[in-house]
Amino acid sequence: MPSLKTILVAGLLTGLSCEAAHAHAVWFAQRARQTALIYGVGADDLDSVKRFNQIEKMAGYDADYQPIAATPRIAGPIVLVDTDQQPTLLSVVFFNGIWSRVDGEFVKGGRDEHPQASLAEKNYKYSVSIQGPLSKPIPALADQVLQIVPVGPIPEQHGANLTYRVLFKGKPVAGAKVINDLVNDPDQAPQTSGADGTVTLPVRNQGLNVIEAVYNGPTDDAKKYDRIENSATLTFTLAHAPE
């Protein structure tokens, strides 16, 4: 007969394993030649229009990483990004609400609404997209609480390794869970960032690459939620062969 300790540990592990490390995220991608903000996971390109008001901030940056205006715009069933000049970077801050796990399912609302919840969390999603050639390393962007930056130049060919550094509040953070293809391989086993915040992964695609990091930060309102789950994506594109 298993001991109480065994049952508790097993139960805890089961609970942890049920928790998806990489759930929905936001990222920028091209749709009909325009830059769109995508909300989804894997091949699921979900309803970003319905979530339009959850976009807290969108920004663009020029080649010197000075801010330029970037505005989200609903265009039919998708959300496009308007800029008046070609950006080098785009970024977004997206609030995904407060969720509680009740009877194994996530429901909207915090612990104040669901006192029996086994977990309550606030969710923020961040994204940075590389839209033009980089002249210098990408800095920590003030509004990106969690951010992935490439370390060194981005290779021209897929398959080559690239080191990424995960920043939490602008500082390298250990323990972030990182995958290198949220769109085509969302269930892959994540790598964990080291003490210097880095993780090295092969670049998967000769096309769009969506890297995702997830890191749980401390709560700022313990009565409502136990933690803040932060998701950050970094997107960049490798050019295909000349036509």
Added chain:
Amino acid sequence: MTFTVKAAFALALSTLVAAPAIAHGFTKPQHGGIVTTSGETLFELVAKPAGTQLYVIDDDEPVNAVSMTATLSTEIGGGLKTVALKPAAGNRFDGPALKLKPGAKVAVMVIDKASKARLGGTFIVK
């Protein structure tokens, strides 16, 4: 000369490798400038002493410059600046004269006034 089936197969393979995967569209400058492509859009930048010209061809068709706005961003006078380009004849947009050194990056964007559709790209001067 020995020309085996194996050699012929190897030649066929090399031809396949050399052939573009999806060949279509203009990829070469039409006005003596430098080009950059984004998807099916070709941008050509021509730097002349009197001014800079940007030509845009979209899916093999010249755009109608007067129906669009255009900007160009690059290092000007020691700092990164963005200037508006004026629509000119056909698919041409005109801007100020630029001294572009090797390695200079020139980002351009054109915006369709009616649809708000944006087309952008970045030249790297060699």
